[in-house]
Amino acid sequence: MPDHPAADPEAFRAEARAWLAANFPASLKGRGGVMMAEGGLPSEPDIRAWTRAMADKGWGVPTWPRAYGGGGLAPAQAKVLQQEMSAAGAWSPIGGMGVMMLGPTLLEYGAEAQKQRHIPPIARGEARWCQGFSEPGAGSDLASLQTRCEDAGDHWLVNGQKIWTSGAQWADWCFCLVRTDQARKHEGISFLLIDMRSGGVETRPIRLISGNSPFCETFFTDVKVPKDNLVGPLGGGWTIAKRLLQHERGGLAGAGRGGLTAEPVSDLAKGYLDLDDAGRIADSDLRARIAGHEMDLMAFQLTAARSMRESRSNSGPSAATSIMKNAGARVAQDRAELTLEIMGNQGLGWEGEGFTRDELAAVRGWLGGKAFSIYGGSAEVQDSIIAKRILGLPDPLGQSR
Amino acid sequence: MPDHPAADPEAFRAEARAWLAANFPASLKGRGGVMMAEGGLPSEPDIRAWTRAMADKGWGVPTWPRAYGGGGLAPAQAKVLQQEMSAAGAWSPIGGMGVMMLGPTLLEYGAEAQKQRHIPPIARGEARWCQGFSEPGAGSDLASLQTRCEDAGDHWLVNGQKIWTSGAQWADWCFCLVRTDQARKHEGISFLLIDMRSGGVETRPIRLISGNSPFCETFFTDVKVPKDNLVGPLGGGWTIAKRLLQHERGGLAGAGRGGLTAEPVSDLAKGYLDLDDAGRIADSDLRARIAGHEMDLMAFQLTAARSMRESRSNSGPSAATSIMKNAGARVAQDRAELTLEIMGNQGLGWEGEGFTRDELAAVRGWLGGKAFSIYGGSAEVQDSIIAKRILGLPDPLGQSR
Amino acid sequence: MAVLTEEQSLLRDAARTWTQEKSSVSAFRNMRDAALPLGYDPATFAEMAAMGWCGVIIPEEYGGSGFGYLGLGLILEETGRTLTASPLLATALAAASALVLGGSEAQKRRWLPGIATGDLVATLAVDEGAHHAPRKVALAAGRNGEGWRLDGAKAFVLEGMAAEVFVVSARTSGQSGDEGGITLFLVAADAQGLIRQSLKLADSRGAANLAFEGVEVGPDAMLGEVDAGWPLLDQILDRARAGLAAEMLGTAVQAFETTLDYLKVRVQFGQVIGAFQALQHRAAAMFTDLELARSCVEAALIAIDESSPDTAELVSLAKAKMGETLHRVSNEMVQMHGGIGMTDAHDAGLYLKRARAAETAFGGQAFHRDRYARLQGY
């Protein structure tokens, strides 16, 4: 049976609405943010019931094939589902790197057995994945990674160190780039799936300037990995990783938009700053910059929507995601800086009395957000990608990124 | 007899004041700008008399040695002279590229006969010089110049084309970079003085976007140049040119400061823009940017003054002139853009009725000023110089500039 | 690029072909060098009109095609690319909008068919000072029998020497600066007491200052309601601004592409300058800005076509972002071309001059940032 046989998205609307009415617990309305907390899965009974219902329906990953636990919906139907969920105040309890990055990549490059083994648990929100790409010596220059993967006959033997493995301390699995050939740079890289409960895996959380520790250093010492955990051909990891990073950048570009639901900075400003007789923000310098920022944000959102409309006929994220990654990071960082400036002294608190929860969160968010232009390919790398791939300018250094 | 035997600058003040009172024609007070007009020397009798007086005294080039027609003053005395001239509304009628660039360079690198031949006419304002450095194929990459200079036995034979030779159509002499060796890049360049009345020299004014034509294309076709017009050793022109360009950049950095005597943009704004009840510029966005610009201008002026104080003990312009060149260009260009924005529709005129002379001049000045960040080493070249020479960063391309 | 209907695609393709073949930048340069008195070549404009471009936003019953503002925006983007000088924006967009939005049935029948064929050139006469400030109307309209008598001045009227009819904002009550008390009038260029002064502008397009010395018009000259012209004027201006932003988008895209081409061929220090990373990153930033600005321009045009309630803020967004982007791209065009970009023989100067004129018209970046903030209530 083919997926999504009924192509009329409006016919699907009533079905989605009825199912949500029957299954989404009213107690969870508008509480989507709860899933973003650090650490393990929430234990509230309503959340568990909702997760199970969504998992059974496959609607956490609505466009993935039913065969692997997805919803099998057409893109237009998925959009209807999103609209109906939004209208109902519902949110998906199934997410993370498995959904955003590994799943689409495995569907494209994985062997059939790998898909059957790994996609259903991701679709049900039961397997947590982390990404083992970056290494201490290889920041933006990802391809210089050194974690060694040797052929030990009936298994792979992995030794090395990864950094910026987000959520590694809670993850079940890690998708990893490893070096299977020392002599060749890009062609010496392979894509490997590693069970985080294997012997020889150690994680150390990294404390960030924001005070949080969402990332780890991860050490692999003589870790044995089954032979069939290799995705794609030996030495073919770079191609897979580039594709996966496009999914990541597409996701991160949404980060600026993530601010959408939050209060506009102009509203925040009215609470912290003097207004003149006409109700305008009296600090005219700051007012002009707030307007400039809100216009940048709107331009970004309009571009995100346009890019979605235009890419609907294409098969995947386009090269334009590099633009959105940088523009999204800039908007989000500008917003954080403006928020602090609007809060003034109240935007300098770290903890304790004298500051509201929102004020303290703004400071942590400002610091944490400095990473937006660093991870997932730094702003500089994105600009070079735009120059080379979109604008057709020559490589200044002759290397083959 | 040594130059400036009396080192006490205050003792010199009375002498300077008395001489100015006796020699500077009241009719010329505050009319320094007149000398900047395009074309030949002004013919007013008072100007000619004043030029002669200054030439006889050597005070057009006050610190140059008396032996070559300079004033022989100590730097501190020259400063006093400048103060007294400023107080009297007097200005130097002797200037141009000879004074700003070639003179200091010849004094440093020229043979004794060259100094005796060329410096006195510059000091008297009688010889007009132009600079033959740039070529159509060599913009910022000056060292790739191709104008050929062959040894023809008893003379040099010059063939090639220069561009951006400012004032070539009025110049008596040109100091030129020519290629005397095709095989070597920097070491194949020599520094040559060419009489613009030689056979085979042709100039064509270049019309700029501002509508003015201060520069020429200059063509050399089988031009014969006497052997002793070579300055410095054969193949040693690059070293001399770099030194000379430092003098040029130092001079151009002053361009931003040249705005000093002009009206502050905030005063201009009061004439074109609405003010609020408190007398502030009502367009708050523009007001904030005007304040930002005036602060940038003040920062630039303070830095120019500081740099002068600090370099007083040194022998010549320092590497910091690259900073001043870029900062000066930026301030001057910002100023021009703001001026247009303040004038609004009135800042869009080209000629004819409906616009004041100042408005039309602002538009031409805005266009002409776009060259500030291009000539004398583009802003990009200056930034690379700063990165390499001051900050000690490595050359990204391995070339030896 | 917005997702286009077939009609819109055809319009755009036709505009692209025609501008590249018949109205290149060198055609604009020739027009400038010939110092044509109107600031455009009437023969060129006649070709544009013959393709139906003057009727794109005019309903079919008045001789137009009713394809809407996005359609006209696509044409303006193409003409903006090659700096095509014509009264298309002034007459077929701004003045036509005034009549479509505010005209009585009789006024529409009288004026729109001529505009749609290009036989009649009309334009807005709104501003009175150096800056766009549409509430600052001092030109007085007093009752004069059945009709009105106009006294005052208008400044910097686009295509003011070419126009045969002006849409004039006048004050019928209140003070300069008030929104109330503004009334719009249609005034023929040959009316007694109307004096025009031609302006020679840096961008070589046509404009004029107007003096109204007791200009008498009939009762049928009033457009819309007396004293209540402000909302109508504001809507008309938003259409002009959105169309101008579309033209600016084309100008900026072409300025960028011309510069990008130069980066790929100009050799310095042994390699094309486009290989220098500092220039690459600046080019990438410009490309990003252009993409963001395009989204704003298209959103504004679509909002007009869909009568969306957020039209005003989207238009101010489009004009401001497009102004910022064109400002930056036109400056970088000169800078990245170096000395050659400073010469009159190169196109960079033409783009730079057009850029500032377009930024200024119908409100610059500061005007629209302020308006956006006001519309958002801060």
Add this chain to the structure above:
Amino acid sequence: MAVLTEEQSLLRDAARTWTQEKSSVSAFRNMRDAALPLGYDPATFAEMAAMGWCGVIIPEEYGGSGFGYLGLGLILEETGRTLTASPLLATALAAASALVLGGSEAQKRRWLPGIATGDLVATLAVDEGAHHAPRKVALAAGRNGEGWRLDGAKAFVLEGMAAEVFVVSARTSGQSGDEGGITLFLVAADAQGLIRQSLKLADSRGAANLAFEGVEVGPDAMLGEVDAGWPLLDQILDRARAGLAAEMLGTAVQAFETTLDYLKVRVQFGQVIGAFQALQHRAAAMFTDLELARSCVEAALIAIDESSPDTAELVSLAKAKMGETLHRVSNEMVQMHGGIGMTDAHDAGLYLKRARAAETAFGGQAFHRDRYARLQGY
């Protein structure tokens, strides 16, 4: 660098040697990790005081050296480099300036010697809201017999937990926002009815909110004239701002130098990242900004020492340009370090946090741009 006298050179050299050896960034980090209650290490401050740094702007007759503000600025630049946390700015510059400028002979004799030796820590208590707004004084001072009674609150008092005495701006007449009606008072920290709340800040330095609940002070507590405290307060604040700008200069210079060092050693794509032209040009732009900002800071300090009539505008220039520059340099420090700069173990975060706290204190960039424009009359 300004041309220095021999005394000034000696001061600066001593400060450089001491901060590098005794008060490096890791000393600051240790202080932070130990969560010392005052936000600085008293033993460290005692060493600074022992070198005479607390008396630099205090005349000799009150126990200082009278070396002036440029001298103290040179020290603050060095302590700013290593993020040294101490009440030097609050007590030896801001509070000492209040007494030097406004104190009676008796007040000077009573308080300045203690400040000069470092035994007494004093500070300003000026702002009441989230933003620096020294005219917005609501804290009320009413007559109370011979003396006064203070009711109200002060926010974000630097070194507020360490201080033994506060210079408090109070309202004796008029409305919050008026310049007239402000009067300054000296209030001991242990006064009855004065309640302090310690604040834990992102930059780990010490600050407090103060509540005044019927705090009674004697007639000798008033600093300067009644109702006429504004010009005095403005002058005091300008000294604090100039000194803070000097500290920020050191912070920015060190942030830049640390980043520059990293550019020379971090290898990516087969070469040190400092070889990438895009980063080179950004580094060059930062260096240029730092040189321009230095000129402004030095000019402000010299203007204070010379009682120049343009002191106020030079101080606002210095604080605003220094704020802009430090803002940019601290952001670039994190960005150019990449992931490692995001970790708490690296110094970049410490510089970033200090940067925003310093930008905000005594007025941010927007405050000082506005003040500069007002001082210029527009």
